[in-house]
Amino acid sequence: MRPILVRLHRWFGIGTALFLFVSGLTGAVIAWNQELDAALNPGFFYARSPAPALSSLELANRVEAADPRVHVTYLPLGVVPGRTLLMRVEGRLDPATGQPYTLGFNQIAVDPATGIIRGRRDWGALSLRRLNLMPFLYQFHYTLYLPITGSGIAIGVWLLGVVAIVWLFDSVIALVLAFPSLRTWRKSFAFRVRRGGYALVFDLHRSGGVWVWGLLGVIAVTSISMNLERPVMRPVVSIFSRLTxxxxxxxxxxxxxxxxxxxxxxxxxxxxxxxxxxxxxxxxxxxxxxxxxxxxxxxxxxxxxxxxxxxxxxxxxxxxxxxxxxxxxxxxxxxxGTAGDTFMQAQFSLHSGRIFGLPGRILVSFMGVMVALLSATGLVIWFKKLMARRSAAQRVKTVRPAVLR
Missing domain, CATH: 3.10.450 (Nuclear Transport Factor 2; Chain: A,)
Structure with a gap:
């Protein structure tokens, strides 16, 4: 049985390693999405006027009156002191064409005291400009910027959802493989730091995975929920609890x-x-x-x-x-609501760590780095063993002619 599990772990790991490496690193960064975005773009996030704020509803009406092409679709109703009001917008229908106006932006930063637009950006655009960097990383984290098919299927979202499913099963296999013998279970938690080299790489992969295995499972499950909520997670949860x-x-x-x-x-x-x-x-x-x-x-x-x-x-x-x-x-x-409703409602907060406040976000950043580390060390181990197998096969080919002579 173990050889079969080893082979499954190898191929599941190879198939998902690159995706998990990228998702892990981007996840570690976007755990601080708001703070980093504001630090990179203070002019977009911080208001300049010290005057009292107008109501958000009044500000939205002013924005739409100033540019009849614009329709506000997301509006924060409260204003954070010293901050701009970030609205999501889309183009209204052009009567001449029957199609939405092309705005070139979908998010605006409005001074809450004056209604003046301090900045515009296309949130989620494929761009590494400072103004677009954090939205780019956020969207790349769960879509890879792969296209949407004509039937509306987001290829990147589905792909990463499938990767999360494979990862979840592979995590169970990895835990079984990490304990070849219960009598030597301590080795599965140890790191041979002094020895270094390949031994340390192996321990980082095996023991590192064992130490954070439960958290890996939470991230894998919530990843499935984030990407495949309706086709996968809701049907599975509904087996155990009614969903509203x-x-x-x-x-x-x-x-x-x-x-x-x-x-x-x-x-x-x-x-x-x-x-x-x-x-x-x-x-x-x-x-x-x-x-x-x-x-x-x-x-x-x-x-x-x-x-x-x-x-x-x-x-x-x-x-x-x-x-x-x-x-x-x-x-x-x-x-x-039902137990299933409660479970589904908590998925984003669990995935982002925000359910536990600041400590949870720190933990999620750490786990993002760990996911990338486990993926990288897994590839190193696979490559080293691959080279060893090829070297052994080459020696066999060399020895056989010598024996025949």
Missing amino acids: PGPETNPELLAPHPASAKPLSRERIVELASATGHRMKLNAEPGATFEIASLNLYGVGYFKPGGDYADGSPGNAWLYWDARTGHEVGGAVPGR
């Missing part, structure tokens, strides 16, 4: 609306969200709103200004409304 359907499956959203029906204003949605939050006794006021026009959907998150990443918790509460009727069509509130 997402808002996009609500039949009301799919029902045809009269041509004259217009989306409700952001102001009205925020009013509904505030009233609903009080009724549900949520622990925060509405913190952001987003709109998906193609689904006739508004979403509202509940968190304090700057708390969109929900540090120190399993996530923020999000509720959803039909943009045409104002009817509530779904929601996700951490800690409420």
Whole structure:
């Protein structure tokens, strides 16, 4: 049995090593995405005016009035003192062509006191410019910038999801192989530092993996959830616990609306969200709103200004409304719902380490480096053994003619 497991571990490792190396290093960096982005681009993130901030809803209206091509799709409702307000935008439909206007940007930084746009960028663009570097790394981490097929399949997202599945199975195999004999279990936790060389490389791979094995499993499982939530993770979790359907499956959203029906204003949605939050006794006021026009959907998150990443918790509460009727069509509130709902709600916070606040993020950065280290040492071990096998085979070929003579 062990030879079979060794072979599986070898080929699973070779097949996933490069992807895991890249994902590990980028993950270690983007654990500090906001801080690094702000440090690299202070003019984009920090406001210059000391005057009191206007309301976010008023600022969004001013942005859209100043450029009728622009439609604000994500709007933080609270302002962090000294910071700009970062809005996500998209082009409205051009009446002449029936297609969205090409803006050249999808995120803007607005001075909350004046409404002046301090910066624009295309978040997620394939660019290494300082303004685009952190969004580039963030998106590269889970898409590899591979294309989306005509049928809407994101090749990179699927590929890394499959890599995570293989990695999860390979981690179990690796743990079995790390303990060839229970009598010598201590060796599987030791590092031959003084000996150095190949022995240390081997121990970094085997013993290093053993020490962090549980955390590797968490990262692998949450990676599957991040990339393959609907096709893989939700069906698996639903075997053990009922899952509340997402808002996009609500039949009301799919029902045809009269041509004259217009989306409700952001102001009205925020009013509904505030009233609903009080009724549900949520622990925060509405913190952001987003709109998906193609689904006739508004979403509202509940968190304090700057708390969109929900540090120190399993996530923020999000509720959803039909943009045409104002009817509530779904929601996700951490800690409420089924066990499966709670598990799914915590996936991002677990994957990013933010569920444990600052210590969790430090740990995730460390684990990103460890994933890269385990991948690199695995390739070194494989290559050394490959060279040894080839050398042995060459010696056999040399000896055989000599014996015949």
